[in-house]
Amino acid sequence: MTRIHRVTGPDDPVIREAAAILLAGGLVAFPTETVYGLGADGLNSEAVARIYAAKGRPATNPMILHVAAVEWSRSLVSQWPEAAQLLAERYWPGPLTLVLPAAATVPAIVRAGGPTVALRCPAHPVAQALLRAVGRPLAAPSANRSQHLSPTLAEHVASSLGEAVDLILDGGPTRAGLESTILDLSGTRPRILRPGPVTPAELTSILGPVDIWEGATAVGARQDAPGMAERHYAPRARLELVDRGAGLTSSAGRVAYVGIGALPALPAGVRGVLLPLNAEAVAAQLYALLHELDGAGFELIVMERPPEGEAWLAVQDRLQRASAKELA
Ligand code: AMP
Numbered sequence: 001m002t003r004i005h006r007v008t009g010p011d012d013p014v015i016r017e018a019a020a021i022l023l024a025g026g027l028v029a030f031p032t033e034t035v036y037g038l039g040a041d042g043l044n045s046e047a048v049a050r051i052y053a054a055k056g057r058p059a060t061n062p063m064i065l066h067v068a069a070v071e072w073s074r075s076l077v078s079q080w081p082e083a084a085q086l087l088a089e090r091y092w093p094g095p096l097t098l099v100l101p102a103a104a105t106v107p108a109i110v111r112a113g114g115p116t117v118a119l120r121c122p123a124h125p126v127a128q129a130l131l132r133a134v135g136r137p138l139a140a141p142s143a144n145r146s147q148h149l150s151p152t153l154a155e156h157v158a159s160s161l162g163e164a165v166d167l168i169l170d171g172g173p174t175r176a177g178l179e180s181t182i183l184d185l186s187g188t189r190p191r192i193l194r195p196g197p198v199t200p201a202e203l204t205s206i207l208g209p210v211d212i213w214e215g216a217t218a219v220g221a222r223q224d225a226p227g228m229a230e231r232h233y234a235p236r237a238r239l240e241l242v243d244r245g246a247g248l249t250s251s252a253g254r255v256a257y258v259g260i261g262a263l264p265a266l267p268a269g270v271r272g273v274l275l276p277l278n279a280e281a282v283a284a285q286l287y288a289l290l291h292e293l294d295g296a297g298f299e300l301i302v303m304e305r306p307p308e309g310e311a312w313l314a315v316q317d318r319l320q321r322a323s324a325k326e327l328a
């Protein structure tokens with residue numbers, strides 16, 4: 001069994017051990033404020049290749065490099081525009097990933113052969129302590145098999161990746177619960193590639209107009225950013241979205257119904273789950289709930305579509321991807 005170590009704090013001696021594993025080319029899963037990451041030395045191509053193998057991730061899907069501080073970014077990019085500086089000052093450490101023109105020092109495997117690199121500075125104290133102990137950027141995608149649900153607990157990592165990880169640092173449940181906002185600053189206008197905890201309105205207030213890549217909200221749109229597959233973040237159970245308050249008239253098999261803000265009357269035998277009418281709270285609980293329903297053997301999860309509005313954009317996006325039909 002892969003070892004799961006409950007980390008007591010940034011001074012826990014296991015951080016040194018984890019850093020040694022990473023510097024030797026191994027894989028360590030660690031908590032961030034969004035979801036758990038599967039980390040490898042981001043400047044070691046062989047170590048990064050192990051992440052692709054462990055996740056079953058297509059080689060065309062690039063990885064985010066995690067840094068401990070803004071200064072670490074300078075050697076990883078060929079340009080550091082004013083917009084990046086403003087955003088880093090405001091949101092780092094925090095759940096905002098910036099895509100920028102890459103420096104030649106970034107291994108091609110991290111960039112999936114492309115000209116850009118995605119950078120993020122995580123706020124979680126364990127992630128920060130680990131990065132500082134390693135002293136190098138860590139490549140760290142979400143610590144799950146490709147296309148599956150992201151992990152918000154150490155146990156989710158263990159059940160998804162098992163023996164493929166050398167050590168799992170357990171920092172308890174992650175706070176935000178959904179992946180970081182990804183903003184592409186490499187083009188002529190800033191563009192959101194993935195909605196997340198930092199909203200378009202917040203970005204606009206600092207940068208002025210920001211585009212939202214249409215595939216970031218609409219399933220069925222052309223895939224023009226690597227890793228933005230239509231079906232993603234999916235539970236094993238079939239997930240169907242219905243309008244709020246729609247309820248169920250009948251049910252066959254093991255069915256769960258997830259209401260937002262209120263729970264309608266449900267047929268006997270259907271498990272009802274009530275989520276609050278609060279986007280941040282739903283984001284924080286969503287993956288853990290889907291993991292739990294999956295683990296309990298539900299075959300069908302019927303979930304109410306969240307309300308319209310920017311605050312719900314990230315939840316909307318993940319639910320659309322999780323409910324998209326398997327790609328041919
Ligand atoms: P995950 O692998 O779950 O952590 O998600 C990381 C996301 O970052 C994936 O959707 C990647 O496609 C995206 N990403 C990483 N690097 C880049 C890049 N250079 N340009 C655009 N997206 C990127």
Ligand code: MG
Binds near residue numbers: 141142150
């Ligand atoms: Mg992922």
